[in-house]
Amino acid sequence: MLKANNTVTPIRVAASDDLLESLAGVDNSARFLFVSLRSCEGTSSSGRPSEIKVAVVHAAEGPVAAIAELFRLRHTLGYLVPGIAIGPPFHTADTELLVRAGFVHCTHPVPPEDILPMIEAASKCTAPRPRTAAQGNGLLREARFTFRSHEEARWLAHLLGNHCPDPARQQLGIEELLLNAVEHGNLGIDNAEKAQLLLSGQDWQAELSHRLEQPQNSGKRVQVFWHQQANEISLSVVDEGDGFDHERWMTGATDAGFAPNGRGIALARAISFDSLEYLGRGNHVVAKIAAAPSDEGVNHRANQTPIPMQPAATTNVFAQLDELLRLNLAAKQDQDMALRVLTNVLSSSQLKHPAVRCIQAPLEKFSGDCLLVHPLPHGGLRVFLGDFAGHGLAAAIGTIPLASIFFATVRKGVPLAESISTINQKLHELLPPSMFCAATILEVNSAWNNVQLFTAGTPPVLINQADSGATTRWATRQLPLGVVPSNQLTFPLLPISVSTGDRLLLYSDGVTEQRNGSDELFGIERLERVIQSLGPGADVIQKLLEDLSAWKGREAASDDLTCLELTIVPPGAVVSTSDSGTWAAVVSKD
Amino acid sequence: MPITIAAKPESNLVQITIEGRFDFTCHAEFRKAFASAPSGANFMLDLSGATYMDSAALGMLLLLRDKVGGDVNRVQITNAQGQPKDVLTVANFGQLFRLS
Numbered sequence A: 001m002l003k004a005n006n007t008v009t010p011i012r013v014a015a016s017d018d019l020l021e022s023l024a025g026v027d028n029s030a031r032f033l034f035v036s037l038r039s040c041e042g043t044s045s046s047g048r049p050s051e052i053k054v055a056v057v058h059a060a061e062g063p064v065a066a067i068a069e070l071f072r073l074r075h076t077l078g079y080l081v082p083g084i085a086i087g088p089p090f091h092t093a094d095t096e097l098l099v100r101a102g103f104v105h106c107t108h109p110v111p112p113e114d115i116l117p118m119i120e121a122a123s124k125c126t127a128p129r130p131r132t133a134a135q136g137n138g139l140l141r142e143a144r145f146t147f148r149s150h151e152e153a154r155w156l157a158h159l160l161g162n163h164c165p166d167p168a169r170q171q172l173g174i175e176e177l178l179l180n181a182v183e184h185g186n187l188g189i190d191n192a193e194k195a196q197l198l199l200s201g202q203d204w205q206a207e208l209s210h211r212l213e214q215p216q217n218s219g220k221r222v223q224v225f226w227h228q229q230a231n232e233i234s235l236s237v238v239d240e241g242d243g244f245d246h247e248r249w250m251t252g253a254t255d256a257g258f259a260p261n262g263r264g265i266a267l268a269r270a271i272s273f274d275s276l277e278y279l280g281r282g283n284h285v286v287a288k289i290a291a292a293p294s295d296e297g298v299n300h301r302a303n304q305t306p307i308p309m310q311p312a313a314t315t316n317v318f319a320q321l322d323e324l325l326r327l328n329l330a331a332k333q334d335q336d337m338a339l340r341v342l343t344n345v346l347s348s349s350q351l352k353h354p355a356v357r358c359i360q361a362p363l364e365k366f367s368g369d370c371l372l373v374h375p376l377p378h379g380g381l382r383v384f385l386g387d388f389a390g391h392g393l394a395a396a397i398g399t400i401p402l403a404s405i406f407f408a409t410v411r412k413g414v415p416l417a418e419s420i421s422t423i424n425q426k427l428h429e430l431l432p433p434s435m436f437c438a439a440t441i442l443e444v445n446s447a448w449n450n451v452q453l454f455t456a457g458t459p460p461v462l463i464n465q466a467d468s469g470a471t472t473r474w475a476t477r478q479l480p481l482g483v484v485p486s487n488q489l490t491f492p493l494l495p496i497s498v499s500t501g502d503r504l505l506l507y508s509d510g511v512t513e514q515r516n517g518s519d520e521l522f523g524i525e526r527l528e529r530v531i532q533s534l535g536p537g538a539d540v541i542q543k544l545l546e547d548l549s550a551w552k553g554r555e556a557a558s559d560d561l562t563c564l565e566l567t568i569v570p571p572g573a574v575v576s577t578s579d580s581g582t583w584a585a586v587v588s589k590d
Numbered sequence B: 001m002p003i004t005i006a007a008k009p010e011s012n013l014v015q016i017t018i019e020g021r022f023d024f025t026c027h028a029e030f031r032k033a034f035a036s037a038p039s040g041a042n043f044m045l046d047l048s049g050a051t052y053m054d055s056a057a058l059g060m061l062l063l064l065r066d067k068v069g070g071d072v073n074r075v076q077i078t079n080a081q082g083q084p085k086d087v088l089t090v091a092n093f094g095q096l097f098r099l100s
Helices: A017-026 A037-042 A063-077 A092-100 A112-125 A150-161 A167-186 A191-199 A204-213 A246-250 A263-272 A311-346 A399-412 A416-430 A523-533 A540-552 B024-035 B055-067 B082-090
Strands: A011-015 A032-036 A052-058 A083-087 A103-107 A142-147 A222-228 A232-238 A275-279 A284-290 A356-361 A369-375 A381-388 A437-444 A450-456 A461-464 A471-474 A494-497 A503-507 A561-567 B003-008 B013-022 B042-053 B075-078
Touching: A011 A017, A011 A037, A011 A112, A017 A032, A017 A052, A017 A112, A032 A037, A037 A052, A037 A063, A052 A063, A052 A112, A063 A083, A063 A263, A083 A112, A142 A150, A150 A167, A150 A222, A167 A222, A167 A232, A167 A263, A167 A284, A263 A275, A263 A284, A311 A399, A356 A369, A356 A540, A369 A399, A369 A561, A381 A399, A381 A503, A381 A561, A399 A416, A416 A437, A416 A450, A437 A503, A461 A523, A471 A523, A503 A523, A523 A540, A540 A561, B003 B024, B013 B024, B024 B055, B042 B055, B042 B082, B055 B075, B055 B082
Parallel strands: A011 A032, A011 A052, A052 A083, A083 A103, B013 B042, B042 B075
Antiparallel strands: A142 A222, A222 A232, A232 A284, A275 A284, A356 A561, A369 A381, A381 A437, A437 A450, A450 A494, A461 A471, A461 A503, A503 A561, B003 B013
């Protein structure tokens, strides 16, 4: 075998600044020439460094930042190089995205010398794609395609990409849309399912082929329409699936942009298209791309007047993307911190008390509802169900002073009316005028035969009597807490006699105001029927949740939902051994 | 949730009419309705066309109450029916406003 030329040209590799030194340090063979990624970016197109073969990028911040780096480099070089992303493991779907964008993903911790063979391999296996910009640009005016499989989606994305002003960039986004239409549209695979399949080590391609052949899927097609006008390409992709809640998704009402699902769409929107819009039930997507003038030639593109999607403009997009990522991370950290404070404040609430069964279903990470349960020093129990106006963090913030005062006063055995007065005054001082807390507050006495009730802006408490089976409504109808100062109010308590086995139902208006598809409210009568229909010992909360779920159908929940069932037990049946909520004796069920 | 505002300078009365859902989406418009009113104005809130009211709507009423310095007689809420009427009753807002 002939020996190769002695003077081997080193492979030029662009690397992130923080990797540069360690990589260069382990390359004894001088096989590679490492240059700073930043220095490449700074180079103007006329004096660009020749023939970078591979880029090594730090991906500690996730795949989007890494891909952004690669595309930034590509804009200076004029061609796309294979990338190696070094960083911690991501969601499977993120890794797949990296691979799709031309990356090898290398997870920590890898010694730098082990990366060299990967660079070597990457430099060989994928020849840098020449810039194909404007090759077919402007020629394809109108077209319609129909396809069904993954292979066809990839092929079509390649074909259409070549007719775009910036093929490598738009191919990625078009491929994402076409593959989504097959996977999530026609085959109806949701992301949780996909992640599970990928993680279970199954052959994904085989699974897809299998599903494509199933009778319910074999006739399904994806339609693609291409329409180019003077300065805009419009690409429509329509599948035969059930769609998804795109309005919620596109308005950013969820943080799906940072979950495994939706990352592809977010990326496609940010780097491939000028706009992206879902229509109808979400099975129809329209992407718009600003087109280069159609008479633009291949070779003198650089001398043309600027067109949209120029490097300067896109650098701006990347800067915005990075900024968004950073802000999102900061907001998330702040939220986690706030959540921890709230969790600490609420940790005194003894929701596992044997006489109590409850459910809390917040709309968002933070609930505007709060549920406080604590025994009194000499037996008996106090319960506070609060519902702050609004929901989310803004509503939850009032929970902190409220819960602190509630627990402090209940531990000292401060009389109920005085405790409510203190809470009302504090909330009045702290909250802005438009914010208040509707509340149902009750106390069971130490003999467990009397309840003192106070309701303020919350719907009435339902009491189901054990001996008669009758269900009645009880309320005091006071102003919600925090609206006016305590010296302008009285806090009358409603005394109610109870006996063992009686069941009390406390709930926020998120229960009674849940709507169904015909815009009707669930209402208090239905709630009464739930408790009425069940005998002692039955799980009212569980049944209520089932009924509510059936009631709302596909309607979204509109408010935080809290519900608590309190069963009157014989006095002394429940003994707390500590303040931390461990219970020595459990009520006997007979 | 169209909000209609009719100011009657001669009687120093600002009439606000709310149709449909009176909820958090009305916030900006509702604030605008009373922010531009002269400082001594009285308010009449017609809820005959309102079909739904949430806690954010109660919050807006409290803002209006703040604007009139907590004077019960300067805000009149009229013609609430159905769910909005129940919400006002449960929250005992008759103590803060003139309900009719």
